[in-house]
Amino acid sequence: MFDNLSNKLDRAFKTLKGQGSITEINVAQTIKEVRRALVDADVNYKVAKTVTDKIKDEAMGRDVLIAVSPGQLMVKIVYEELTQLMGGEKQDINLKGDPAIILIAGLQGSGKTTFTGKLANHIKKQGRSVLVAACDVYRPAAINQLQVLAEQVGVEAYTEMENKNPVQIALNAIEHARKTHKKVVIIDTAGRLAVDEAMMKEIAEIKAAVKPTETLFVVDSMTGQDAVNTAKTFNERINFDGVVLTKLDGDSRGGAALSIRAVVEKPIKFISTGEKMEALDLFYPDRMAQRILGMGDVISLVERA
Amino acid sequence: EKTKTSFFGQLNKAVMGKSTVDVEVLDELEEILVHADVGVETTVKIIDRIEKRVARDKYVNTSELDRILREEIAALLEENRAGDGANFDLPANTKPYVIMVVGVNGVGKTTTIGKLAAQFHKAGKKVVLGAADTFRAAAVDQLIIWGDRVGVPVISHGMNTDPASVAYDAVKKGVEMDADVVIIDTAGRLHNKVGLMNELAKIKRVMEKVIPVAPHEVLLVLDGSTGQNALIQAREFTKATDVTALAITKLDGTAKGGVVIGISDEFKIPVKYIGVGEKIEDLQLFDKQQFVESFFSRK
Ligand SMILES: Nc1nc2c(ncn2[C@@H]2O[C@H](COP(=O)(O)OP(=O)(O)OP(=O)(O)O)[C@@H](O)[C@H]2O)c(=O)[nH]1
Ligand SMILES: Nc1nc2c(ncn2[C@@H]2O[C@H](COP(=O)(O)OP(=O)(O)OP(=O)(O)O)[C@@H](O)[C@H]2O)c(=O)[nH]1
Ligand SMILES: [Mg+2]
Ligand SMILES: [Mg+2]
Numbered sequence: 151m152f153d154n155l156s157n158k159l160d161r162a163f164k165t166l167k168g169q170g171s172i173t174e175i176n177v178a179q180t181i182k183e184v185r186r187a188l189v190d191a192d193v194n195y196k197v198a199k200t201v202t203d204k205i206k207d208e209a210m211g212r213d214v215l216i217a218v219s220p221g222q223l224m225v226k227i228v229y230e231e232l233t234q235l236m237g238g239e240k241q242d243i244n245l246k247g248d249p250a251i252i253l254i255a256g257l258q259g260s261g262k263t264t265f266t267g268k269l270a271n272h273i274k275k276q277g278r279s280v281l282v283a284a285c286d287v288y289r290p291a292a293i294n295q296l297q298v299l300a301e302q303v304g305v306e307a308y309t310e311m312e313n314k315n316p317v318q319i320a321l322n323a324i325e326h327a328r329k330t331h332k333k334v335v336i337i338d339t340a341g342r343l344a345v346d347e348a349m350m351k352e353i354a355e356i357k358a359a360v361k362p363t364e365t366l367f368v369v370d371s372m373t374g375q376d377a378v379n380t381a382k383t384f385n386e387r388i389n390f391d392g393v394v395l396t397k398l399d400g401d402s403r404g405g406a407a408l409s410i411r412a413v414v415e416k417p418i419k420f421i422s423t424g425e426k427m428e429a430l431d432l433f434y435p436d437r438m439a440q441r442i443l444g445m446g447d448v449i450s451l452v453e454r455a
Numbered sequence: 456e457k458t459k460t461s462f463f464g465q466l467n468k469a470v471m472g473k474s475t476v477d478v479e480v481l482d483e484l485e486e487i488l489v490h491a492d493v494g495v496e497t498t499v500k501i502i503d504r505i506e507k508r509v510a511r512d513k514y515v516n517t518s519e520l521d522r523i524l525r526e527e528i529a530a531l532l533e534e535n536r537a538g539d540g541a542n543f544d545l546p547a548n549t550k551p552y553v554i555m556v557v558g559v560n561g562v563g564k565t566t567t568i569g570k571l572a573a574q575f576h577k578a579g580k581k582v583v584l585g586a587a588d589t590f591r592a593a594a595v596d597q598l599i600i601w602g603d604r605v606g607v608p609v610i611s612h613g614m615n616t617d618p619a620s621v622a623y624d625a626v627k628k629g630v631e632m633d634a635d636v637v638i639i640d641t642a643g644r645l646h647n648k649v650g651l652m653n654e655l656a657k658i659k660r661v662m663e664k665v666i667p668v669a670p671h672e673v674l675l676v677l678d679g680s681t682g683q684n685a686l687i688q689a690r691e692f693t694k695a696t697d698v699t700a701l702a703i704t705k706l707d708g709t710a711k712g713g714v715v716i717g718i719s720d721e722f723k724i725p726v727k728y729i730g731v732g733e734k735i736e737d738l739q740l741f742d743k744q745q746f747v748e749s750f751f752s753r754k
Contacts, residue, residue, distance in 0.1 A: 186495045192682035195489045258705060258733070259561030259678065263592075288733070290569075290600035295593035302592075343708040370561070374492040374682025376710035397560060400645040402684040425560070425591070 181206050184228055191403030191442045194378045197412045205231050229439050236408060237435035241417045243392065245278070247363045249327045250334045255353050255388060256368035257380060258341030261396035261422055263292065265368055266338040267299030268422065268430040274305055278333040283323035284309045285316040285356065286340035296338050303427050306330070316340070316352065317359045324360060337362070344383035357388045365390040366419065369406060371398050377406035378413050385414040392419035395433065399423040403442050480517060481506065484524070491713030491750040494683050497720065501527055528747045531720040542740070543574045546671075551583070551629035551637045553662060553669040555622070557655060557692055558676035560643030563704035563730050565594065567676055568638050569601030570730070570738035576605050580635035585625025586611035587618040587658060588642035598640050604735060608632075618642065618654065619661040626665040639670070646691030655695050672699050674727070677718075679703045680710035689718045698722075704730030707737070711750050 181202050188198040208227050243252065252269065254262045263286070270280045282300050284307060286292035293309050300307035308323035320337050327335045339356060342349035357365060367390040369377060384390060395407055398421050407418060418433040481502055488498040504527045509515045515523065545552045554571075556564045565588070572582045584602050586609055588594035595611050602609035610625040622639050629637035641658065644651035662669040675698040677685050692698050701719070703712045706729050715726055726741040 189489055190495050190683055192492075192684070195486055257680070257708075259563065261561065289597075290604075291593040291596035294596045295591075298592035343705070345708055370678070370680075372559070372678070372681045372684040374680060374710065374714065375490050376492075376680045376708065379709045380680075397645065399647075400559065400684065401647045401687060402682070405682065 177206060177209065180224065181209075184224070187444075188405065188408075188442070191444075192372075192374050192377075192405035192409075193442065194375055194405070194409035194413070197378065197409045200412065201231060201235065201408070225443065229443060232408060232439035232442060233436045235435075236411050236418065236438055240432075241392065241419060243366075243419055244364045245273070245334060249281070249324065249332050250364070251324060251360050251362040252334065252336045253357055253360060253362040253365045253388075254336065254338050254368060255365065255384060255390065256341065256394075257343060257370070260341065260368045260370045261394075262341065262368045263295050263299065263338050264425065265366075265394055265396065265420070265422055265430075266296060266336050267303055268427050269420070270300065270305045270334075270336055271303035271427045272430055273334050273336075274303065279331065280305045280334045280336065281323060281327045281330070281332040282307050283320055283335055283337045285319050285323075285337050287314045287316055287319070288340045292338075292340065299427065306332070317355050320356055320360050344380045350383070350387050354387050364392070366392050366394050367416075368394045368396060369410065371395045371404040371406060371421075372400060372402040373406040378409045381410040381414050385416065390414075390416060392417050394418075394420045394422060396422035399429065403444070404438060405442055407438050408442060480520070484520075487750060488713065491711035492682050493713035493750075494686070494717050497531070497717035500720075501531070525744070525747055528716060529743050531716050532743050532746075533719045533723050533725040543571075543578060545575070545580065545636055549671055551626070551634040551666075552671050553626055553629070553637045553639070553666060554672045554674055555639045555641065555659065555662070555670040555696070556674045556676060557641050557696060557698070558643060559645050559678075559688055560591075562643065562676045562678040562681075563702075564588075564643065564676045565597050565601065565640050566733065567674075567702050567704060567728065567730055567738065568598070568640050569605060570735055571728070572601065572605045572607050572638060573735045574738060575636050576607055581632065582607040583625055583629045583632060583634045583637045584609045585622050585637060585639040587621040587625070588640050589614050589616045589618050589621065590642040594640075594642065619658045622658045623661045623665060626662045626669055630665060646688050646695075652691065652695040655692075659696055673697055674700050674702055675724070676702045676704060677712075677715065679706045679712035679730075680708060681714065683714060685714040686718055686721070689722055689724065693722055693724070698724055700725055700727040702726070702728040702730065703741075706749075707731040712746075713750060 185198045185202045189195055205228055254266055256262050266282055270282050273280050282296060282305060284293040284296045297307045308326050310319050313319050324335055365388055367384050393410055393416055395418055421431045421433050423429045423431055485498055485502060505523060508523055556568055558564050572584060575582050584598060584607060586595045586598045595614055599609050610628050612621050625639060626637050673696045675692050701724055703715055706712055719726060729739050729741050731737045731739055
């Protein structure tokens with residue numbers, strides 16, 4: 151959609167140059183172009199505004215208009231700004247505790263159960279014993295789903311088919327983990343909307359009861375403008391430690407990554423890139439920035455600028 | 456503001472003390488549309504149309520804008536084939552009516568099928584479901600539970616079997632049982648996976664062997680919280696399977712699902728159903744007016 155962002159910007163700058171004088175007003179059109187590009191990548195409108203305001207200051211400071219290709223230099227500035235925004239220090243998940251307890255939460259269908267299986271696989275491969283706990287008591291066959299995945303990766307699944315109380319199941323699972331000397335417990339929970347008060351209360355109760363060492367918020371990378379609302383509310387209720395971005399094997403721009411980062415200031419710790427249990431990766435801010443800007447040739451552009 | 460406010464109410468900030476539409480008002484409008492995931496291109500299109508009308512009619516005031524906007528947006532939305540009578544009726548003389556349900560992972564296909572089956576069942580129709588998602592962990596179990604809930608049979612060959620042959624058998628069973636409707640669940644797949652998209656075309660072809668015009672309907676399910684990627688989903692699924700109708704799910708949240716305006720306009724596919732919850736009754740027929748209205752209310 152905007153693989154040609156830099157061309158667009160070049161054009162915008164050309165008209166600018168023709169006018170002779172550089173003012174805030176004529177940079178405005180270019181900034182608007184950048185903002186629209188970000189919004190097209192599903193970056194939240196308000197976040198895009200804040201980001202482009204910063205970019206504007208940066209661009210003015212660097213005298214973009216003198217550059218051979220102001221469009222490319224502009225893209226470079228945008229790219230650097232996005233990378234920085236999503237970056238910061240890389241943080242691993244905290245596996246302290248005996249057992250370490252990891253709580254998984256998020257909207258319906260975002261990929262929680264699949265990620266639970268993947269993370270179990272990942273941790274098991276590091277040589278730690280894992281128990282996954284099936285605390286989604288609502289979705290039809292949610293428990294079976296986790297059981298199947300656990301079997302695939304060769305870890306034990308703790309389930310209580312008749313129990314409808316997720317807090318109890320979670321506590322029982324931890325108890326069971328202690329007895330069987332598991333080092334890590336991963337708790338899969340039901341999908342829930344941020345506006346569903348009863349369900350948000352439930353997840354807060356689960357968190358309060360199990361006192362997780364790590365709480366992860368799982369979000370679909372295809373999410374649009376609403377990512378901000380959801381992340382904010384979940385963060386207010388369960389103060390999560392990190393974000394998992396899923397379905398990045400698709401071709402979404404993934405602007406939600408930027409929005410969430412800007413709004414809740416929590417690191418993205420993992421990305422999910424497929425349905426298979428191995429499809430788990432770490433998050434690289436520079437790659438994500440490239441993706442938001444339209445994949446392609448950002449790097450070479452940046453090098454030339 | 457907590458309560459539903461009209462578009463006019465929302466625009467108040469921008470138009471305080473103004474009586475005619477100006478740039479500031481249009482900027483505010485852009486923000487509202489973009490916030491609803493309408494997307495830049497479609498938003499610009501809508502604003503252009505409004506600008507033209509404003510220029511033509513000279514003194515459009517902001518309260519008229521409210522009406523004009525609704526009209527312009529509604530114009531981009533394809534007519535729902537179910538018509539304004541809005542019900543879940545199946546077309547007459549097509550028995551069984553075969554619906555194949557497709558979409559990317561986790562959007563709500565299986566759930567929508569459960570709800571849809573319940574609607575038809577309630578209307579006294581004979582329903583058969585086909586469990587052709589043989590891939591995702593416990594997908595067959597999930598559909599069987601829905602089948603039990605509704606009280607309709609589910610045709611399945613178990614996990615890791617050929618989905619096309621499940622679809623074939625389900626349609627065949629539908630014919631044998633003199634069913635009114637057969638609904639086929641398929642595995643979620645991202646549209647950029649060529650092999651999986653070809654598999655959909657194959658499932659479709661196989662059903663044609665039983666009923667030459669089947670499936671009568673290919674329902675593409677879109678997650679209402681999806682952003683601009685939904686446009687590409689619509690494009691690719693349409694290419695692979697000739698999508699005939701859309702369902703938008705999870706509209707019980709704060710997401711607005713505005714991306715379907717552009718989709719409906721570009722691909723001329725009507726939105727038929729919306730999902731508004733996880734319960735069996737949480738499926739509604741799409742109502743243009745109400746949909747557009749929701750953009751201008753903040754939950
Ligand atoms: N392509 C792709 N599919 C994924 C990925 N992660 C999960 N999925 C698929 O997305 C769908 C939903 O995943 P689940 O793990 O069931 O999601 P969930 O959040 O547990 O869903 P609920 O429990 O219903 O809220 C399934 O079809 C998964 O196979 C991913 O990274 N890539
Ligand atoms: N709040 C809400 N949740 C929904 C709605 N429709 C479906 N869901 C939930 O979304 C999740 C995924 O639904 P599924 O029906 O399994 O989605 P699917 O498209 O069949 O998923 P895959 O087969 O894994 O690709 C489940 O937790 C559903 O309960 C809806 O309209 N509103
Ligand atoms: Mg789950
Ligand atoms: Mg399904």
